[in-house]
Amino acid sequence: MAKMLVGGPPLVFLLVFFAAPSMIMVLSSFRFPGEFGGLAPLAAPEGGTGGDYGLTAEAYQFFFSDVIYVEIFLKSFGIAMATTLICLVMAYPLALLIARSEKRFRNLLVLLVVLPFASNFLIRIYAWMIILGPESGFSHFVNAILGVFGIAPVTLLFSPFAVLVGMVYVHLPFMVLPLYTNLEKHDPSLLDAAQDLGATTWQRFWRVTWPLSLPGIFSGSALVFIPVLGMFAVPDILGGTGDILIGNLIKDQFLGTRDWPFGSALSIMLTLAVLSVAGLSTWVARSAMRHGQ
């Protein structure tokens, strides 16, 4: 009874605000778009003229009818994967450094990692617009270096590169935190034991620290990969016209072209894709940990 009192409200909250809307999304993805946006009614109104009513898989057919949508999906996955990898490569040494630093400094260092959250997300992205802009010192610097090698100047802003930089910048803390939480718990005597039994620094990392940090790597990767996949603000601001990702596409269906069924279908496809990636990585993680060494 007490369990229901404590667990009930959040359960109801999730049912009302997550499960129900999800069902609505599934349903709307199988409907026709309304004449002026939104959804067409399920049944023809009284005295209604022709038009499309009822249920249909047209939205899904449309998705596969043009290769561009699949391409955007693949590109989004590519960006998400690249962001995750870059975040991992950048976050791992940082998390390790924090985890191995003196206890009294650790909380301060973690605070510094999350400090950017204290300022508005959009402001931070706009700041990158200035940093990557053609007149910025950074751009001049990069182009000066490229010039030395005889490479023509490049525009950093409004490019896939800018999108990637923004994505990595925004999501880095989401990789650092779970990694740190994991690494901080490692028993230092395991590294002593490995060294004692003949493992070099490199072997101690690959055979002890790395496999033990796999759960942290997987949760950090999920925390980066999934939001990046749906992110539209960063490509909107930092990307060029050709740098549209799934997030932008979905947003456009609801706010721009007002084709709700197609937007819903895209969302459902994205959810399914994320779920299968998550399922796959869980499976890989489990077997990696079973055979890990």
Add this chain to the structure above:
Amino acid sequence: MALLEIREVTKRFGSYTAVDHVNISVQAGEFFTLLGPSGCGKTTLLRMIAGFDLPDSGQILLDGKDMVGTPPEKRPVHTVFQTYALFPHMTVAENIAFPLKMARKPSHEIKLQVGEALDNVRLSDFGHRLPHELSGGQKQRVAFARGLVNRPRLLLLDEPLGALDAKLREEMQIELINLQKNVGVTFVFVTHAQNEALALSHRIAVMNKGSVEQIDEPSKIYSSPRNRFVADFIGKISIMNATVLEAAPSHLKLDVAGLGHVTAAGNQGVRTGDRGVMAIRPEQVRISHPSTDLELKNHFHGKVHDFLYMGDVTTYIVELSNGIRIEALLPNSAPGRAKFFEAGDEVAVSWRHDAGIFLNE
């Protein structure tokens, strides 16, 4: 040549001297124990032998070779850690194979040696288990097997039995003795449990405040402690202030404050007039009814102050007429009878002429 030679080794942490001019030599095949209270420097010494810490001065030689420039991973020395430090993500077999893999042994040889090592610790059916699926005693045995599998010149054991309950501890002690006998690897064992040290070791170095107080066989450590610290730390002992009245090679005549003349074991280094303490083990003291005819040289009357019933034996704390307390151990040999004396009983205590030992302050 000794297998391990520790020469004048000193280690300081800031202003604190953890190990102070220690000299120890360990012979090949020996079961050598570093015994002392926590903070006596025994673990620091062990870490220096393993290579995790470097001495500030002095030398550590293994097979005559100075180990200073050799990092832990390059030393033919393995350690069994207090917490076992088994790799949680590796199976038992993978844990044991680890040192062999690091030594780049061919895989068929690894398989063979791991199987043998599992047999040695009676865990043949547990190779595929993960450490968290094992009991404390099993984990302990895996740690032993992992430390021994690559036949190190020296196996260091850092209070390995500390986490086990009393019953299992005793079992593991016997297992450890057999294991050492079978594999013939030299053991350096660290413990603060004196009974464990006495039961396991060929020789013991008793350490206190960073220094070695005495290195000897267990029986010598117990029966002829060199000083008050060793006497007090190893086993139970009653200690009373005494002055030497007469020093003969065969015996000493002591004046024990408030008790009178006591005859004690002869001790070469003691001279007439020396002041110190007379120490006597509880099991050397006989406790009897005051009326009993006593044929022993040292006998005194007293009253049972308190007693500790321990099942197999009962320790009686007897307060002698002058207020000095002495402990006497009595085996509970009469079936069905828990104790022979009650608190407050008038008793006589007596001991052989050579049972007491005199220790200079």
